Amino acid sequence: MNLLRKYNVAAPRYTSYPTVPYWDTGSFDLTQWQQLLKKAFQATNGKDGISLYIHLPFCESLCTYCGCNKHITINHAVEAPYIKALLQEWQLYLQLFGQKPRIREIHLGGGTPTFFHPQQLRFLLESIYKSATLLPDASLSFEGHPNNTTAAHMQTLYDLGFRRMSLGIQDLDPRVQEIIHRIQPYETVATVVEQARLIGYTSINFDLIYGLPLQTAAGLENTIRQVMQLRPGRISFYSYAHVPWVKGVGQRLFTTADLPDEKTKQGLYELGKKLFTGYGYTEIGMDHFALEDDDLHQAYKKGQLHRNFMGYTVTHTSLLVGLGASSIGDGWYAYAQNEKHIATYQQLVGKGQWPVVRGHLLDEEDLLLRRHIQALMCRFETARSKSDPQSDAIIESLERLQELEKDGLVEILPGKVLVTPKGKPFIRNICMAFDARLWRKLPATQLFSQAI
Structure with missing residues (x-):
């Protein structure tokens, strides 16, 4: 239950990216x-x-x-x-x-x-x-x-x-x-x-x-x-x-x-x-x-x-x-x-x-991040495309995912991120790693329901 305490934070449900409050x-x-x-x-x-x-x-x-x-x-x-x-x-x-x-x-x-x-x-x-x-x-x-x-x-x-x-x-x-x-x-x-x-x-x-x-x-x-x-x-x-x-x-x-x-x-x-x-x-x-x-x-x-x-x-x-x-x-x-x-x-x-x-x-970065979040939500994995532009947001997302990888929730491979069976209940947290707009302006009050 340590993972539950760690990851049960307010998180979007990602029916869109950016999420409506952003x-x-x-x-x-x-x-x-x-x-x-x-x-x-x-x-x-x-x-x-x-x-x-x-x-x-x-x-x-x-x-x-x-x-x-x-x-x-x-x-x-x-x-x-x-x-x-x-x-x-x-x-x-x-x-x-x-x-x-x-x-x-x-x-x-x-x-x-x-x-x-x-x-x-x-x-x-x-x-x-x-x-x-x-x-x-x-x-x-x-x-x-x-x-x-x-x-x-x-x-x-x-x-x-x-x-x-x-x-x-x-x-x-x-x-x-x-x-x-x-x-x-x-x-x-x-x-x-x-x-x-x-x-x-x-x-x-x-x-x-x-x-x-x-x-x-x-x-x-x-x-x-x-x-x-x-x-x-x-x-x-x-x-x-x-x-x-x-x-x-x-x-x-x-x-x-x-x-x-x-x-x-x-x-x-x-x-x-x-x-x-x-x-x-x-x-x-x-x-x-x-x-x-x-x-x-x-x-x-x-x-x-x-x-x-x-x-x-x-x-x-x-x-x-x-x-x-x-x-x-x-x-x-x-x-x-x-x-x-x-x-x-x-x-x-x-x-x-x-x-x-x-x-x-949506700007170019939004469209890129939207595609990755959509893939995680629908396939429990996402991969870099050859046509993807260089993006600081993706680099920052991968850095945020490292902590989730240590906890066994994702597997980071060259050009790909896989959600593990252990990580499926935490999919909202995993998608949050790609939410550049949220991380650039963390909410002062609670906007979303708890992840779990």
Whole structure:
């Protein structure tokens, strides 16, 4: 446990590099973003197509562990105006691109996408399809809450080409469910999974979390045993991020006294990993496990796994369009994030204005470091390319990695860095060694959750 004490520090999750707190927002320019966006579109549309993330932020109740941007309401009259705004924003992209997008990937995230009535989702997606070409092998997925994901939701989305679904399970222990305000019995989850498979869904992911309040080893083991009866193809096993200074009232409904200490939390991770492996799952990236016949596992084996703001994906496009309040777009050479407040977002797009409020234009060093961090996250290794420029940042990164090599977490070879099996739980720390922007300006206050 000495390594745990040493490396359990605040660390980014690296869905991007630079991470959002280190974006150079002062140098960001909307016109440049649009130019780079169009450049990325022209480079990828005829080849790989584009990815589309649609943020649907509404939930009927607050889950107190949640770190997502969401709006709690039981008023479903919010659906139509929000979808209208999404389509107005989509029109801004269509005008910029000047030609029909070819869509390789769509993900509906939240919030709770299944908060929306199935016919509202149909209207949204059919409207997008009319103005784009949906590629035959497009990967379409959505997030669902077991309590409100109905057979009608699943059938509607299946008819629109969706074959993947992700269910937020988190934990099946009644005590944990009560304190995190997400009460969903095993029978409810089992019904949704059974219906999904009968409809024809070929990939089901479960989100589980370790480190939740009141969580115990016995309770987590029981949760995993129940999950194995349903045998999802993928499991996301996330570390609970306790950041009440960022996420506000929800995470203040319990205290650190309710949380497992760092030794217990590490034990929960090791228990989960041991059980998943015993049931035939492979650790394919940070927090993610997959069965051998799942596409995510196949992409990992082939070295084709990709990571972006949606998490791990089997597709790799150079352009991710983010629609909706707080969504982040990735044009490879630049990032941009939308206005978070729903009413303001709707007002902006209603006036024909881009709702982007901040962003970052990547320089040559950013692009180089991004590639190495991406490789570590997706393949547990990274290598120097012959075309790589000389970089002081890489030299400094290798110097920082020497301490991790002494601890057996990485192996440094000529032109290559390998993560050891011992080092996989510390992948965030390993990636931090390449985070030049963080090391040049260490935060004065805690910006990120703990690494373990």
